[in-house]
Amino acid sequence: MSSNRGRRIAITIAKTIIGVLVVLAVGRHVMKIWAKLPPEGRQIHVDWSWVAMSAACYFAGLLVFGFVFDQVLIRGNVLVGPYSTVRAYVISHLGKYVPGKALVVVMRIGLLASAGARASTVTFASFYETLLMMAAGGLLAAGLFLTDRAYWTTALLALGVGGAFLAVVSPQVFPRVCRLAILPFAKTNHDAIPVISARLLAIGLTAGIVGWSLWGMSQVALVLAISPHAFPVARWPVVIAGVGFATIAGFVVAVLPGGLGVREGVLMAALAPALGETTAIVAALGLRLVWISVELVAAGLLSMIRPQVPDRLTIP
Numbered sequence: 001m002s003s004n005r006g007r008r009i010a011i012t013i014a015k016t017i018i019g020v021l022v023v024l025a026v027g028r029h030v031m032k033i034w035a036k037l038p039p040e041g042r043q044i045h046v047d048w049s050w051v052a053m054s055a056a057c058y059f060a061g062l063l064v065f066g067f068v069f070d071q072v073l074i075r076g077n078v079l080v081g082p083y084s085t086v087r088a089y090v091i092s093h094l095g096k097y098v099p100g101k102a103l104v105v106v107m108r109i110g111l112l113a114s115a116g117a118r119a120s121t122v123t124f125a126s127f128y129e130t131l132l133m134m135a136a137g138g139l140l141a142a143g144l145f146l147t148d149r150a151y152w153t154t155a156l157l158a159l160g161v162g163g164a165f166l167a168v169v170s171p172q173v174f175p176r177v178c179r180l181a182i183l184p185f186a187k188t189n190h191d192a193i194p195v196i197s198a199r200l201l202a203i204g205l206t207a208g209i210v211g212w213s214l215w216g217m218s219q220v221a222l223v224l225a226i227s228p229h230a231f232p233v234a235r236w237p238v239v240i241a242g243v244g245f246a247t248i249a250g251f252v253v254a255v256l257p258g259g260l261g262v263r264e265g266v267l268m269a270a271l272a273p274a275l276g277e278t279t280a281i282v283a284a285l286g287l288r289l290v291w292i293s294v295e296l297v298a299a300g301l302l303s304m305i306r307p308q309v310p311d312r313l314t315i316p
Contacts, residue, residue: 045226047225048225050222051221051290054219054221054225054287055218055294057215057218058290062089062090062093062294062298065133065207065208065211066085066087068132068203068204068207069089069125069126071200071207072128072194072200072204073085073117073194075195076121076124076125078112078121078125080112081115081307083307087302088112090302091107091111092104092108105122109122109123118192120192124194128194131169132165132169132204134161134162135166135169135205136162136205136209137244137247138159138160138162138244139159141242144216145245147237150273151238158248161252166205169201169204170201175193175196212240212243215243215244216239216241216242216243218287219239219240219243219267222287223239223279226283231275235275238271239271239274243267245266249262250262250263263288264284264285264288267280267283267287268280268281268284
C-alpha cells in the first residue's frame, strides 16, 4: 500500500469518525430539548418548503463567510483558488463539534496544504475570519435589537461584544497580536501574517452582515414553516438578531462542541418574547437540525468533488 493511499484511507476514517460523533452529540442534545416540549409542541405542522428555504439560506451564508476566508488568505499571499478555500471552509465546520474548536483550523490546514497554503497563514486567516465574523454578527444584532424596546438591554450587550471583536480585528491591533503570538515559534516568519487593511476590514464586515442576515433568515424561514400566521414581518429583525447573538454566545463558550446547549438556550430566551415559549423551543431545536444537516450533506458532497490545479496563480 502506497503512503498516499494509506493517507487517503486514514483521512476517510477520520472524517467518518467525526461525522458519527457529530450525529451522536447533536442527537443527544436534540433529545434533551425535545423532552422539555409540552405535548402540544410535538404536534406542530411543518411546511417543508420553508424548511428547504431555511437550509438554502444557511448554505448561502456559509458561502459568504467562505468568501471572506478566501479574501483573508489572498492577503496572506496564498496561491489557492476560491473553490479550494470555500470548500475547506465549509467542510471544516464539522470540526466545531469537537470541544475547543481547534479541529476547525486543523481541518482547514489539511485541506489546503496540498494546494500549497502554509499552515501558519491558514491559521492566522482562520482566526481573523472568525473574529471578523463575530464582530459583524454582534454589530448587526445590536442594530436589529434596537427595533424593539424590550430588547434594548440585549442590544447593549451585543454592541459591547461586537465592539470588542471589532477592536481586535482592526488593522492596528490584529497584526500586533499575531506578532506576539509567533514569538515562541522562531521558524514562523512575519510574512505568514495576512496584510490587514481598512479595505479588508470593510469587505469582511459588509460580507459578514450579509452572511449573518442569511443565517437569520434561515431561522425566519423555519418559524414560518411551523407558525406562518403568528409571525408578522415586524418580528423578523429580533429573530435575525437572536440568531447572531446566540451563535456568538455559543462561540465564546469554546469548551462546548458547536455551542451545543448555549446557543439554543440563548436563542430560546431571545425568541420567547416574540414567538412564545413553545414556538421558540421548536424553532431553536429545528435550526440546529437544519444547520447540522446542511453541514453534513455539504461536507460529504464537497469531499467527493476535489479541486483541480489551483486557479489563482497571481495575487490581485
